[in-house]
Amino acid sequence: MKDFVKTIYVYCTDFIINLANILDVSYYEINAILFCFLYPLILIGLIGVYIIQKRRLNKLKMS
16 A cells, blocks of 8 residues: 555656646646645535535435
């Protein structure tokens, strides 16, 4: 299990470094964009989808 986590960490770090090189920005800027902006937006979006799906399911159960 420890090797799996280490492999995932190394892959993600390499991905961010490569993305930073492709976009010609720093590693820290990409990291901030991903984890301070995109991740919270995706999380809020998924919570919204969950609430909508739960309401639809409740409406179907009522019918």
